[in-house]
Amino acid sequence: MQLRAADASSPRRTRSSRSSRSSRRTAPGSRMSIHGSFLSDDQFLCSICLDVFTNPSSIPCGHTFCMSCITRYWDQCEVWKVLLHAVSFLSLSLSERSHAFRLPLQLFQCPLCKKSFPKRPILHVNRTLREITEQFKSMRGGVPVGNGKEDQTLRKGHRGGSGHLMEELKKKMHKKHQDKHKIKGEHHTSTRFPPITNPQPSSVPDRISAAPPPPRQISPSNPRRRYTLSGAACSQNIPVCPIHQRGILMYCRTDQVCICPECEIEDHNDHDTVTVEAEWMETKPKLQGSEQEIQEMIRERTRKIEEIKMSMTEVEMAVERETASSVCMFSMLTSAIERSQAELIEVMEISRRAAEQQADSMIKQLEREIEELQIRDRALGELAQSDDHLHCVKTFQTLSSPPPSKDWSGVSLNCDLGTSAVYRTLATMVKKFQEELQKVTESGFPGPLIEPVPVQALPRVKRMQEYALDVTLDSHTAHPRLVLSEDLKIVWCGDRHQHMAENPERFDRVVCVLGQQPISSGKHYWEVEVGGKTDWDLGVARQSISRKGKINYTPQNGFWFLSLRDKSKYAFRTEPSTDVNLNLRPHKIGIFVDYEKGQVSFYNVDAKVHIYTFNDNFTENIYPFFSPCTNKGGRNDMPLIITPIVLTE
Structure with missing residues (x-):
C-alpha cells in the first residue's frame, strides 16, 4: 500500500x-x-x-x-x-x-x-x-x-x-x-x-x-494552515492529498492506496473503497499474527547470530590449537633435522680423524717392516760378496728364515664413515613424521606429533659439564698391547705386545687401562670419543680390583662400565648382562659419577640423551676405566679419545 x-x-x-x-x-x-x-x-x-x-x-x-x-x-x-x-x-x-x-x-x-x-x-x-x-x-x-x-x-x-x-x-x-x-x-x-x-x-x-x-x-475562507506530521491541514492531524489539498480519509482496496474523497470521485469511482478507519479496524486483528511472525523471525535471526558467534569462537580456538600444534611439529622436525645434520658432520669428522690415525699407524708399522727388510736385504747382498764360506753358511740360515712380520694381504684402511646409522635414524624419523602428518591430514592434530626418538632427554647438561674432570691415562696400568699417545689422552690396541716393566698395577690379560685421577667424593664428568669402533668398554673401576689373569667384570667385583660388541650390541656389565637398546648410535660417550649417591650414568653427548644409570654403593677410591678391546685384524683399530669438555647452552 x-x-x-x-x-x-x-x-x-x-x-x-x-x-x-x-x-x-x-x-x-x-x-x-x-x-x-x-x-x-x-x-x-x-x-x-x-x-x-x-x-x-x-x-x-x-x-x-x-x-x-x-x-x-x-x-x-x-x-x-x-x-x-x-x-x-x-x-x-x-x-x-x-x-x-x-x-x-x-x-x-x-x-x-x-x-x-x-x-x-x-x-x-x-x-x-x-x-x-x-x-x-x-x-x-x-x-x-x-x-x-x-x-x-x-x-x-x-x-x-x-x-x-x-x-x-x-x-x-x-x-x-x-x-x-x-x-x-x-x-x-x-x-x-x-x-x-x-x-x-x-x-x-x-x-x-x-x-x-x-x-x-x-x-473560514482563509484558514491558517497548520503543518502536522503528514503535511498541511486545517489544524487536524490528517494527511493531505497533494493534488486536491483534501484530507486523506479513504482507502482503495483495488489499488491498495490511501486517497482523499476527491480522488475517490475522480479516479476510484468504480473501485472497492472504504474509510481508512474501517480498513484499519478490519486489518487490525491480523496485526497480532503478523507481529508474532515478525517476532519469530527476529528470534530465529537472533539464534542464528548466537550460533554464528559460537562457531566463530570455535574457529578461533581451532586456529590457536592448530597453530600451536603445527609450530610444535615443525619446530621438532627442524630441530631433529638440525641435530641429525650436526651429528652427521661430526661423525664424518671423527671417522676422518680415526682413519687418519689408523693410516698413520699402518704406515709407521709398514715403514718399520720395510726398514727391517732393507737391513736383511743389505746383509744378504754382503753375504753374496763374501768369500768366507763358513760364515756364509752360518749366517744364511739366520737370514733365510722369514722375519716376524704382519700379513698385510687382508689389511686395508677402514673407509666406513659411520654415517649409515645416522641416515637410518633420520629415515626412521622422517617416516614417522610422514605417518603422523597423514593422520593430521585426515583427523587433525591429536596431540604431540613426534616423540623424541631417544629414551630420555639429557637433563641439565650444562650443570653436569661444570663437574668436568680432566682425565689422563695411567701408563702403569695399561696392557702391553695398548698404545698411548704422548699426552695420555688417546689409546688404541696394537698388533703385538710391547716391552713394558712388570708391575702389580698393570693388566696382563685384558686390554684395558685406568685413569690417573682417583675419585673419592663429589660429582665428576668426562667424555670419550668412540667414533666408529665395533667394540669398547667404558666406565669406572675401584682401586682394589684384580688385574692379573681372567677377570669377571661385574659390579660385585668392582667394575661398573658400559660395553659395545659387534658394532650394535650395547650392554651394562652385570651378572647376567643388562641389554641397553639404543635407537641412535653414539659417537661420544659422557660418563657422570655421583660418588655420594653411588651413581654411574652414561649419556650420548651428541644427541644429548641419557643411555643408562646404575646405582650402587662406593666404599673406596674409583678410577676411570677404558678398554678399546682388540683390534680384530684392523676392524676395530680406531682409538678411544678423551676429549675436552665444552660448555653448551
Missing part, C-alpha cells in the same frame, strides 16, 4: 506580502526608507505551532521551527509511519513481506518541503534568529498575534506617520530592555539597546519608514 504524502511547499507569502515587497523603495531626500513589512509577524511564526519562534532550530533542508515543535513532530512521525507501514505490510504476500521487511522507513521529513532524512537530524538552536525573535517579541510587548490594543496602536502609528511609530517602538524597546536588565542583570543587553531619553522624529525616516502591518485575519 502506498501513501500519497502532502505536497511540501505550501507558500507562506500572501498577496499583501508580495505587494509590500514591491512597495519597498528608497525615499527621496533620505538615506534609506524601509517598508513596514520589514518586521512582519509572518516572518517569525513557526509553521507547526503558529506562534512566534521559541528557540528556533533550522533543519538540513533550511526550514526553521521551534525546537520543541519539530522534536514533538518527529516523535509523532515515528508512531504514524510505523502504523501506516503495518497496514501496508499486512496487505502484502509472504514473499513481498520478506522484501518489505528489509526496506528502511523514511521516518524523518521536513513538515514544509517533505524532504526525507535517512537519520534523525541533530538539532541546534539558531542563536541569531533567537535574538531577533526575542527583540520582535519585546516590540510586540508579548501580545498575541492579531489581538490587543498595542497591536492596534502599532497599526494606527503606521497610518499616522513613521515618526510617531518609531517613538512608540523605541519607548517599548527601552522599557522592555530596562525590565530585562533589572531581572536578569545582563550587561550585554544594555549595551545593545541603550536608553533613549529624547528621540528625534526627524531621524526616523533615515532608519525605518513604517511599522509592521497588522497580521492576517483568520477566517
